[in-house]
Every structure is written in C-alpha cells, then in structure tokens.
Amino acid sequence: MIHARRGWPTVATISAAISATIVVTGIAAAWAVHAANAAHATTQPGAAPSSNAVSGDLAASIKRGAYLAKMADCAGCHTATPTTDANGNLTKPPAFAGSLPMNSPFGTIYSSNITPDPRYGIGAYTYEQFAHALRDGVARDGSHLYPAMPFPSFSKINESDMRDLYAYFMHGVTPVATPAHQTRLPFPFNQRWALGIWAWMFSPNHPYQADAKHDVHWNRGAYLVQSLGHCGACHTPRGPAYEELGYTGSSPLYLTGGTNDHWFAPDLRSTSPSGLGRIPIADVAAFLKQGHGGGLVTFGSMVQVVEDSTQYVDEQDLDDIATYLKSLPPSDSASTYAPNSLGAAQSEDALRTGHVDRPGSGLYLSACARCHQANGQGVEGKYPALAGNPAVLGSDTQSLIRLLIEGGRSPATESEPLPRKMPSFSDQLTDKEMARVLTFVRTTWGNSSAPVTARDVSRVRSALHH
Known part of the structure; x- marks a missing residue:
C-alpha cells in the first residue's frame, strides 16, 4: 500500500518447482481432476x-x-x-x-x-x-x-x-x-498446460463466503480485499512456485508484504509500527482515496492503483476495506517506534539546532529536511512524515533505496492535494551515502529499525540498471 528480504523467486527455483510439481502430482491424474472441475464450473x-x-x-x-x-x-x-x-x-x-x-x-x-x-x-x-x-x-x-x-x-x-x-x-x-x-516466454515457462496443474494445486475455487462472526461492513471489506481488490497479489509473499502464501486472514502470511519488480508492497495487517497498527481507519481510507492519509503518501507501483482505481471507490467501501485490514492480527516486527522516548527528543533537538554528528545526519539536513522537516514530520498534504512511517520501518528496504535512486511522485487525483515529485539522488549520492542517510532515517525520532548497508543499495541499483 505505501511502497525478512523475501524477493521474487528465482527462475531456477520456479523451474525446479514446476518440475517437482509434475513429478509429485502426476500429469495425468492432476489434469484429469482439474479438467473435471473446470467442466463442472462451466456447465x-x-x-x-x-x-x-x-x-x-x-x-x-x-x-x-x-x-x-x-x-x-x-x-x-x-x-x-x-x-x-x-x-x-x-x-x-x-x-x-x-x-x-x-x-x-x-x-x-x-x-x-x-x-x-x-x-x-x-x-x-x-x-x-x-x-x-x-x-x-x-x-x-x-x-x-x-x-x-x-x-x-x-x-x-x-x-x-x-x-x-x-x-x-x-x-x-x-x-x-x-x-x-x-x-513469448522461454522454456519451460511457455508450457501453459502446466499452469492447469498450478491452478489445481494453489488457486482457490469458490466465491467468498461471509463470516457470520463479523458484521456486514467487515464482510464487505473482506470481500473487496480478497476478491476484486486482489490486494494479496502484491502484498502477500509468494512461494517457490510463485503461489501466494495465503488468500485469507486465516493464513499468518496473508498481506504481510511482498516484493514486485523491486518495490516492496508493505504489511497491511494491524502490525505496529511496520503495518497499519498505528494508522486510524479514517487515515487508511483517505490514503486510498487521495494517496495521502495520516502523514503517509503513496509511491511506486501504488501510485497508479490510486490514480486508476481506489480514488473512485465509494467512501463506505473504503471504510469497510480499512476496517477489515485493521482487524487482521499483527505479524512479527523487529522494528519499534517510540516518539516520546528520551532518544527521540534528543535527536529532534539536535537536528533542529544542527548539532548532529551521527553518520547520515548532515546528508539528511542538506538533502531531505527541506521537505520532510528536521523533526521528520513532513508537511501534511505535500510530503510524507518519516517518523513512525510504516514504509520506513519495514524489514525490507528495497522501496526506500529505489526511491533515492529513481525519485518518485505522489498520485494525481480528482481531489486535493496536488501531486508532488521527489528528485532522484542517483548521481548525487554514492551507495555508502545512501545507506548512511537511510540508516539515519530508520533510527531517528524514535524510529528503531535495522541499518541499511552499501551492499543493499548496490544490489538494488544493479537490479534496476540490469
């Protein structure tokens, strides 16, 4: 939604998984069962x-x-x-x-x-x-x-x-x-008959069933997220055969985050601080409607989703979606956010006065603070807050690195606010400097998350320029 290191499965892994699938299930038996189900579904x-x-x-x-x-x-x-x-x-x-x-x-x-x-x-x-x-x-x-x-x-x-x-x-x-x-994919991925076995093994085959333990709004939100919204296609990790590791909230991995084309689609469960745990329902709904909500701003592949899809969704449906997402049990998170801690107060004061000697602090003040502010709170409706931002505190840092390398923009919607652009720092900052400033952001204002290394940055930069 706002875009541990899972990544996409490799070609070799998927190829091996396809071969293993064929051996384990038996082509004839699997195909016969799938064909029978398909024939029943169409008649x-x-x-x-x-x-x-x-x-x-x-x-x-x-x-x-x-x-x-x-x-x-x-x-x-x-x-x-x-x-x-x-x-x-x-x-x-x-x-x-x-x-x-x-x-x-x-x-x-x-x-x-x-x-x-x-x-x-x-x-x-x-x-x-x-x-x-x-x-x-x-x-x-x-x-x-x-x-x-x-x-x-x-x-x-x-x-x-x-x-x-x-x-x-x-x-x-x-x-x-x-x-x-x-x-036109290379062999063996051009063998579409194998996809029938894949679907038989991994794909659900029945419409959404309402959960009597929840009210109509929760069920409406669950239906939209699980079906038409297909949120799990990006926000759920995938297994070695490219299958989503869960299609409902009953799976502990459902909507815990997934990597797509070097963007990390973050945790949408009630995880705190790297998910939606701290974000009120109204802010989640506003985020989907405008691309802005609660100091968060969408970026990456989610920008087009807001522009083409969610900005047109009814307010009640957005509230129902947010209600359902917020109800999902939290996943594990190694990050913390303590905005009222002594360390948070000291770092904010040091940034405000310019008396900071921590690695990355000077880079932040010169390149980032103009928009995101010295206190990390950003500017409402324009620039996102970095303090307590789930995307900043997630375990996977690919999106943060990619934003520094390529820059980005917020969505253009029919309502305010106006879209804003973030410049690329690819030519201005080295891999080591990017790692330092991102580590600084992930460990300041009460943020506490794992550091970013120069190797992390180099890996993403190489993948993008491949």
Missing part, C-alpha cells in the same frame, strides 16, 4: 448464454460493472502506457486494449485485449467463458493464463458482480480491433 445449472447474461436492467448492470472494473483496476494492467512523440505530444492508448508489459522473474508478460472486439478481444466470449477466465484462469480457447492475471483472487467474485462485469465489458467498453502483444 453449472442456470448459467445463461451471453445474450441474456445481465442482471436486471442492462443500463444499471453496466453502471455497476463499470464501478467494479474500477475496483478491480482492470485498466491498470490492460491499458498500455501512454507514448510521447518527438514533438512531446502525448498519445494515450485505447482503454483495455492490452499490450502493457509486466516484468516477472521468468520474462515479460503482456496483458491481453479485453475489449468486446470479437476477433482480438473478448467479444465472442459467452458469460460462462468470461467467468471461467476470471475465476479459473482459462481463456476461451482453453489455454491457461499466467498468474500475473490474479484469477486466484477473482475466483472469489460473487455471481451478481461477475454478471455486472460481463455486462460492462460487453456493452460499456469500446471495442478495439487491434491484437495485443504476444507473450
């Missing part, structure tokens, strides 16, 4: 053909589907990045036409065209085929989708919402008669 009693697969009034269904598509951030992955020509003119690609490249440990995966074009998009899909693709990761032609498509989460979408999504994509989206870039 359920009462499944309507495409011409009738809308719930109630078509216009109302399309409107609901448009909202759900925003919630699921479909455009974020299925719309290519805008391009700029030699004259600086910006060209926005058509919505939902695919071709967005997504980095993975096993190669680049391109998103598909999901407009209702019958040849290059999904216009020829019946409702059953549409639901089968979203819930089971199987396309109309029977090919299996890579788990970059979060079908394990979408398997929990209820029937009413699925039909509204179908109505929207078939009747509310402009068809684009353009083929998306083809994904």
Whole structure:
C-alpha cells in the first residue's frame, strides 16, 4: 500500500518447482481432476448464454460493472502506457486494449485485449467463458493464463458482480480491433498446460463466503480485499512456485508484504509500527482515496492503483476495506517506534539546532529536511512524515533505496492535494551515502529499525540498471 528480504523467486527455483510439481502430482491424474472441475464450473445449472447474461436492467448492470472494473483496476494492467512523440505530444492508448508489459522473474508478460472486439478481444466470449477466465484462469480457447492475471483472487467474485462485469465489458467498453502483444516466454515457462496443474494445486475455487462472526461492513471489506481488490497479489509473499502464501486472514502470511519488480508492497495487517497498527481507519481510507492519509503518501507501483482505481471507490467501501485490514492480527516486527522516548527528543533537538554528528545526519539536513522537516514530520498534504512511517520501518528496504535512486511522485487525483515529485539522488549520492542517510532515517525520532548497508543499495541499483 505505501511502497525478512523475501524477493521474487528465482527462475531456477520456479523451474525446479514446476518440475517437482509434475513429478509429485502426476500429469495425468492432476489434469484429469482439474479438467473435471473446470467442466463442472462451466456447465453449472442456470448459467445463461451471453445474450441474456445481465442482471436486471442492462443500463444499471453496466453502471455497476463499470464501478467494479474500477475496483478491480482492470485498466491498470490492460491499458498500455501512454507514448510521447518527438514533438512531446502525448498519445494515450485505447482503454483495455492490452499490450502493457509486466516484468516477472521468468520474462515479460503482456496483458491481453479485453475489449468486446470479437476477433482480438473478448467479444465472442459467452458469460460462462468470461467467468471461467476470471475465476479459473482459462481463456476461451482453453489455454491457461499466467498468474500475473490474479484469477486466484477473482475466483472469489460473487455471481451478481461477475454478471455486472460481463455486462460492462460487453456493452460499456469500446471495442478495439487491434491484437495485443504476444507473450513469448522461454522454456519451460511457455508450457501453459502446466499452469492447469498450478491452478489445481494453489488457486482457490469458490466465491467468498461471509463470516457470520463479523458484521456486514467487515464482510464487505473482506470481500473487496480478497476478491476484486486482489490486494494479496502484491502484498502477500509468494512461494517457490510463485503461489501466494495465503488468500485469507486465516493464513499468518496473508498481506504481510511482498516484493514486485523491486518495490516492496508493505504489511497491511494491524502490525505496529511496520503495518497499519498505528494508522486510524479514517487515515487508511483517505490514503486510498487521495494517496495521502495520516502523514503517509503513496509511491511506486501504488501510485497508479490510486490514480486508476481506489480514488473512485465509494467512501463506505473504503471504510469497510480499512476496517477489515485493521482487524487482521499483527505479524512479527523487529522494528519499534517510540516518539516520546528520551532518544527521540534528543535527536529532534539536535537536528533542529544542527548539532548532529551521527553518520547520515548532515546528508539528511542538506538533502531531505527541506521537505520532510528536521523533526521528520513532513508537511501534511505535500510530503510524507518519516517518523513512525510504516514504509520506513519495514524489514525490507528495497522501496526506500529505489526511491533515492529513481525519485518518485505522489498520485494525481480528482481531489486535493496536488501531486508532488521527489528528485532522484542517483548521481548525487554514492551507495555508502545512501545507506548512511537511510540508516539515519530508520533510527531517528524514535524510529528503531535495522541499518541499511552499501551492499543493499548496490544490489538494488544493479537490479534496476540490469
């Protein structure tokens, strides 16, 4: 949400896991079971053909589907990045036409065209085929989708919402008669039949079931987080076969943080101080709506999520999401935050007067304090606080390092505040200097977290420039 060292699984690890999966399960047995389940899923009693697969009034269904598509951030992955020509003119690609490249440990995966074009998009899909693709990761032609498509989460979408999504994509989206870039991964990752075994082993296969122990708002939040929001796709660590290590709060690893393309998506549980434990529900909701909340500012890959998705979510749904996340038991955290301690008062006083000789303090005062302030509190609505910031105190420092190397920006939303930019320090600071200033930030104002080393910085810098 605001972007121990788990990292992505390596190609060798995933390859070995695929081989082991085939040996352990037996190709024939696993495929037979999965095929039987898939056939049952696509021939359920009462499944309507495409011409009738809308719930109630078509216009109302399309409107609901448009909202759900925003919630699921479909455009974020299925719309290519805008391009700029030699004259600086910006060209926005058509919505939902695919071709967005997504980095993975096993190669680049391109998103598909999901407009209702019958040849290059999904216009020829019946409702059953549409639901089968979203819930089971199987396309109309029977090919299996890579788990970059979060079908394990979408398997929990209820029937009413699925039909509204179908109505929207078939009747509310402009068809684009353009083929998306083809994904061409090296062997063995181009063997899509193996993905059927992967889905059988790891993916949930039933819609969300309400928990009677909780009220309607908690259940609404749980449903949105676990299904349409697919928060676990980034915020849950993955195993050696690239599977999420948990899909509900019953798993102790669910939403404890995950690494994606050298961004660390942090802990979303009630962990303190490296999760949402100290953040009030109202601030979590504001963060999702505006990209700012409680002194926190989104960055990295979460910026686009706010711009394309969460800023359009209803206030009540945002409150329900925050309520659910805050209810999840805390995970283990080695970091602490003691803002009222003697050490915190002394460090703040020393920074205010300039009498600081700790490594990294001079760098902070000269390069960081103008925006983040000498007391580490930032400026509300502009620059994030560093004191007590969960992203600062997390066990994984990749996002902090990447921000110093590349810089960043806050999201542009329809409401205030205005987006702000953080400059890159790649050319100004050495690896050792970056490590010193980040260690200083993680151990000042009551912050107490593990130091950052020059090797940590060098590793991220090399990966980004690879």
